[in-house]
Amino acid sequence: MTTMSHSLRRLLEVLPAGRHADAERRFARHEAVLSDRLHRLYGHLPGHTAWFDNLLAGIGRLMAARPAALQALDAAREDDPNWFCAPTMLGYSAYVDKFGGDLRGVKERIPHLRDLGVTYLHLLPFLRPRAGENDGGFAVASFDEVDPRFGTMADLEDLTAALREAGISLCSDLILNHVADDHPWAQGAMTGDTAMRAFFHVLDEDKAHAYERTLGQVFPQAAPGNFTHVDAMGGWVWTTFYPFQWDLNYANPAVFEAVAAALLRLANRGIDVFRLDSTAFLWKRLGTDCMNQPEAHLLLQALRAIVDIAAPGVLLKAEAIVPTRELPAYFGDAAAPECHLAYHSTLMTAGWAALAEEDAGLVRAVAAATPPLPSGASWLTYVRCHDDIGWKHLLAEAGNLDRLAAVARCYNEKGGIGFQGGLATNGTAAALCGFDGSDEGLRRLLLVHGLALCFGGLPMLYMGDELAMANDDSYLADPAKAHDSRWIQRAPFDETRYAQRDDASTPAGRAYAGLRRLIKQRRDTPDLAAGAPCTVLPAGDPALLALARGERFLGLFNFSGRELTVDLAAYGRAGTVSLAPWDQAWL
Numbered sequence: 203m204t205t206m207s208h209s210l211r212r213l214l215e216v217l218p219a220g221r222h223a224d225a226e227r228r229f230a231r232h233e234a235v236l237s238d239r240l241h242r243l244y245g246h247l248p249g250h251t252a253w254f255d256n257l258l259a260g261i262g263r264l265m266a267a268r269p270a271a272l273q274a275l276d277a278a279r280e281d282d283p284n285w286f287c288a289p290t291m292l293g294y295s296a297y298v299d300k301f302g303g304d305l306r307g308v309k310e311r312i313p314h315l316r317d318l319g320v321t322y323l324h325l326l327p328f329l330r331p332r333a334g335e336n337d338g339g340f341a342v343a344s345f346d347e348v349d350p351r352f353g354t355m356a357d358l359e360d361l362t363a364a365l366r367e368a369g370i371s372l373c374s375d376l377i378l379n380h381v382a383d384d385h386p387w388a389q390g391a392m393t394g395d396t397a398m399r400a401f402f403h404v405l406d407e408d409k410a411h412a413y414e415r416t417l418g419q420v421f422p423q424a425a426p427g428n429f430t431h432v433d434a435m436g437g438w439v440w441t442t443f444y445p446f447q448w449d450l451n452y453a454n455p456a457v458f459e460a461v462a463a464a465l466l467r468l469a470n471r472g473i474d475v476f477r478l479d480s481t482a483f484l485w486k487r488l489g490t491d492c493m494n495q496p497e498a499h500l501l502l503q504a505l506r507a508i509v510d511i512a513a514p515g516v517l518l519k520a521e522a523i524v525p526t527r528e529l530p531a532y533f534g535d536a537a538a539p540e541c542h543l544a545y546h547s548t549l550m551t552a553g554w555a556a557l558a559e560e561d562a563g564l565v566r567a568v569a570a571a572t573p574p575l576p577s578g579a580s581w582l583t584y585v586r587c588h589d590d591i592g593w594k595h596l597l598a599e600a601g602n603l604d605r606l607a608a609v610a611r612c613y614n615e616k617g618g619i620g621f622q623g624g625l626a627t628n629g630t631a632a633a634l635c636g637f638d639g640s641d642e643g644l645r646r647l648l649l650v651h652g653l654a655l656c657f658g659g660l661p662m663l664y665m666g667d668e669l670a671m672a673n674d675d676s677y678l679a680d681p682a683k684a685h686d687s688r689w690i691q692r693a694p695f696d697e698t699r700y701a702q703r704d705d706a707s708t709p710a711g712r713a714y715a716g717l718r719r720l721i722k723q724r725r726d727t728p729d730l731a732a733g734a735p736c737t738v739l740p741a742g743d744p745a746l747l748a749l750a751r752g753e754r755f756l757g758l759f760n761f762s763g764r765e766l767t768v769d770l771a772a773y774g775r776a777g778t779v780s781l782a783p784w785d786q787a788w789l
């Protein structure tokens with residue numbers, strides 16, 4: 203007879219007997235990491251054991267509520283843990299309102315996604331946001347309500363079911379670093395609820411100054427500083443991003459418990475992937491920049507263990523926009539996995555830098571600093587997203603800021619618009635490539651996308667780039683947006699361009715055809731699956747990037763406006779390839 207631990211008994215409490223065996227198996231596999239990580243974070247607090255057992259009871263209740271269709275998905279994905287690494291996977295990221303008006307409108311776009319070969323849809327924040335200015339939905343007022351402008355929870359469930367039917371996974375943001383200042387937790391704190399106050403970091407002026415000395419700033423112009431004085435709180439509230447986004451205090455176990463439960467409730471609505479926003483910022487330590495702290499990783503490992511027990515079909519994606527050397531930690535290791543996916547943000551940035559410098563050196567350096575990944579993990583590769591391109595994260599590879607400032611200037615003088623004091627750039631892919639229909643502009647657009655498609659990761663398109671959508675400066679007329687130039691790349695889906703997608707005489711048609719050709723080629727090339735290692739091969743010209751993948755794939759990328767002739771003997775093959783300016787060859 204085996205004795206059952208108290209924690210396991212609590213997990214199984216309300217679970218039907220038929221599900222006990224699966225739950226016990228998963229618990230046995232993940233309990234050690236879960237209890238160890240939470241013990242290291244919170245074990246010193248009184249009542250920790252009782253808290254831990256209660257946490258498991260809560261997880262058990264959410265497991266009991268998991269719909270049968272999602273349980274089936276859990277089982278299938280447990281049997282095929284690399285399901286998201288296939289070369290047939292393709293992501294697409296869009297705002298609900300810009301793409302479809304509302305959730306029902308997004309459903310109407312499924313045919314477009316299928317035509318492109320999309321299997322993974324990241325919808326930018328769609329939960330009920332703060333009233334008024336809300337950072338594009340990144341200030342969440344409720345984890346359990348859909349933004350009423352976009353529909354209802356029933357519409358969300360309907361959309362996830364339709365996407366599943368179409369073979370498309372839905373990725374939702376989980377903004378776990380902060381909540382809006384009108385979220386009930388913040389409201390409770392402001393009206394004197396001490397339990398709610400403990401969800402946040404409230405500091406006196408000296409303490410805030412002490413932290414500020416070593417902190418960076420995410421929006422130095424739009425939202426300077428990291429603290430906001432809130433009279434109702436009688437102190438300075440930690441607000442890394444906008445003043446209305448209050449950082450959560452993960453030193454308080456109640457915060458972890460509440461956020462983990464919110465995640466599982468959303469997972470039960472059919473969300474497949476959570477984009478864990480601002481993961482780097484979860485733990486604060488005096489004297490540091492309060493990014494990438496070891497405890498942030500312990501939190502993510504604990505969260506992953508919970509997902510693996512309660513909803514193993516669900517993926518976690520780290521959004522940590524940090525230097526290359528900090529990125530691999532977000533995958534954890536075989537003993538304690540963290541996220542399944544992480545944005546390869548410096549690869550993205552280096553691709554743009556290489557285009558500006560007409561030299562692939564920074565891509566080579568980033569690739570060299572990118573270790574192979576454990577099984578069941580993959581990079582998320584991309585060209586553009588709703589945010590800016592932050593050049594400073596390439597400092598280690600670039601050697602000095604002047605070099606990056608020159609890259610920034612190159613874009614900020616044409617096509618792009620400067621952000622964060624000039625060390626970041628906004629603009630759509632087509633604008634940054636200077637693509638207005640010209641052959642060269644098109645090749646630049648395809649070159650940067652080719653890198654994302656070949657490197658070894660789940661590639662994700664940003665809405666509108668498939669149609670070479672242009673910058674949209676209409677945000678300047680809106681006082682709530684004018685200070686934040688990221689809005690320049692957040693235009694509504696362009697119906698006119700969409701109607702031109704099969705017309706090769708239009709810029710939209712040329713971009714669409716070119717991208718579809720690359721996507722198809724990737725899909726047909728097993729060597730391009732996310733797991734297979736990526737090797738950068740020596741190249742005779744600084745502008746040439748030569749990538750080898752898997753058994754046989756060789757990708758050649760010309761990051762210059764010069765024509766290059768490549769002797770394939772260097773790669774153990776016969777013949778030569780000539781690459782037009784900005785052209786690429788997949789062999």
Ligand code: OTU
Pocket residue numbers: 337338340377420443479480481482521522523588589590592
């Ligand atoms: C993320 O961003 C989101 O992608 C942004 O859209 C939000 O404004 C922000 O969080 C707050 O929720 O630092 O790693 O430089 O790259 O703000 C998290 C701009 C982040 C973004 C940065 C980013």
